[in-house]
Amino acid sequence: MTLKRRAFLGAGAAATAVALGSLRQRPANAQFGFGRRSVVNLYSSRHYDTDDQLYEGFRAATGIRVNVVEAEADQLIERIKSEGQNSPADLLMTVDAGRLWRAEQEDLFQPVSSAVLSAAIPENLRHPDGLWFGLTQRARVLMYNKATVDPADLSTYEDLVDPKWRGRILTRSSTNIYSQSLVGSMIAAHGEADTEAWARGLVANFARDPQGGDTDQIKAVAAGLGDVAISNTYYLARLIKSDKAEDQAVAEAIGVFFPNQDDRGTHVNISGAGVLKTAPNAAAAVRFLEYLSSPEAQRIFAESNNEYPVVEGVAIDSVVAGFGEFKADTLNASVFGRNNPEALRITDRAGWN
Numbered sequence: 001m002t003l004k005r006r007a008f009l010g011a012g013a014a015a016t017a018v019a020l021g022s023l024r025q026r027p028a029n030a031q032f033g034f035g036r037r038s039v040v041n042l043y044s045s046r047h048y049d050t051d052d053q054l055y056e057g058f059r060a061a062t063g064i065r066v067n068v069v070e071a072e073a074d075q076l077i078e079r080i081k082s083e084g085q086n087s088p089a090d091l092l093m094t095v096d097a098g099r100l101w102r103a104e105q106e107d108l109f110q111p112v113s114s115a116v117l118s119a120a121i122p123e124n125l126r127h128p129d130g131l132w133f134g135l136t137q138r139a140r141v142l143m144y145n146k147a148t149v150d151p152a153d154l155s156t157y158e159d160l161v162d163p164k165w166r167g168r169i170l171t172r173s174s175t176n177i178y179s180q181s182l183v184g185s186m187i188a189a190h191g192e193a194d195t196e197a198w199a200r201g202l203v204a205n206f207a208r209d210p211q212g213g214d215t216d217q218i219k220a221v222a223a224g225l226g227d228v229a230i231s232n233t234y235y236l237a238r239l240i241k242s243d244k245a246e247d248q249a250v251a252e253a254i255g256v257f258f259p260n261q262d263d264r265g266t267h268v269n270i271s272g273a274g275v276l277k278t279a280p281n282a283a284a285a286v287r288f289l290e291y292l293s294s295p296e297a298q299r300i301f302a303e304s305n306n307e308y309p310v311v312e313g314v315a316i317d318s319v320v321a322g323f324g325e326f327k328a329d330t331l332n333a334s335v336f337g338r339n340n341p342e343a344l345r346i347t348d349r350a351g352w353n
C-alpha cells in the first residue's frame with residue numbers, strides 16, 4: 001500500500017449491515033439494542049487524552065457509551081482470561097500485531113464479518129477471519145544522523161549487516177515486540193536460516209548493547225553514539241512537536257529513510273482491536289470498530305499518536321506527512337504474530353539482547 005491520498009470509498013459509521021460469526025449465548029445481563037443505556041466495554045492499552053473525543057463522538061452518533069479499562073496489553077489479556085465467561089469486556093485494543101496474536105492464541109477473539117470494516121480497512125491490516133482489525137499503522141524506519149550519513153548509502157534492512165555499518169547501528173532490545181515483529185517480517189521474506197544470519201550481522205554492527213526505547217535510539221544517533229537507528233516514525237514526530245528545545249535539537253539532527261522501497265516495502269505494524277468471544281455487547285462493539293474506521297475518527301485516532309490512518313484518503317498529520325510518502329510492506333500483520341516464537345529463538349541465538 002502506498003500512503004497517498006485517493007478518494008475515500010465510503011465506509012460509514014452509521015452502516016448497520018453487520019453479521020457476527022459464531023456468537024456465543026450472551027450472559028443474562030447482556031444489553032441489546034443501541035438505546036441510550038447501551039454500552040461497549042473496551043479494554044485498551046492505549047491512553048491518549050484525545051481518545052475521549054472518540055468515545056464522545058461515538059456516543060453522539062449512536063447513543064452507545066464506551067467504558068474504558070486501561071492497562072498494559074499482557075495484563076489485560078490475563079484479566080480477560082481470569083474473568084472467563086463473566087468478563088464484561090467487549091473489545092481488546094492493543095498497539096502491536098504481535099500482542100493481538102497473543103490474544104488470538106489464547107482464543108479470546110470471535111470472528112467478525114462487517115462489510116463496513118472490510119471496505120474501509122485494507123486486507124493486510126486485518127485478521128483473515130476478522131478476529132482483529134488494524135486501526136492505525138506505524139512504519140519501522142531508519143533514522144540517520146544527517147551530519148554523518150549520506151542517505152544514498154541506505155537502502156534496506158538487509159543492508160544494515162554490511163561491514164560499512166560496523167559499530168554504527170542502534171536498536172532496542174529483542175525483548176521488545178517491535179523488534180520481534182520486524183524479525184517476524186524478515187522470516188516471511190527470507191526464511192529462518194537467512195534471517196538468523198541477518199540477525200547475527202546486525203548484532204555485529206550494533207553501536208552498543210540494546211538499551212532503552214525508540215526515543216533513546218534517536219537521541220543516541222543525535223548524540224553521535226551511533227549513526228543509524230531503527231525506530232517507529234511516531235517517536236520522531238513527538239520530538240519534532242515537543243516544546244522542549246533539546247528535543248527539537250535532537251529532531252533537527254535526524255533524517256528519516258524508508259527502507260526496502262525497491263522491493264517489498266517498509267515494515268509497518270498496526271495498533272488494532274478485536275471483539276472478545278465472551279463479549280456481552282458484541283454488536284455494539286462491532287459498531288464501535290466501524291465508527292473507528294470512519295474518516296473523522298481515523299483522523300483523530302491516528303493523530304493522537306502521530307500514526308498513519310489505515311483508511312486511505314484520510315488526511316495524515318502534517319508533521320508525519322513531512323516524512324514523505326512510502327511503499328509499505330503488505331505482508332499480513334497476522335504473520336508477524338505467527339512468526340513470533342521463531343523470531344524470539346533467532347534473536348536469542350544471534351545474541352540480540
Ligand code: FE
Binds near residue numbers: 232
Ligand atoms: Fe511505541
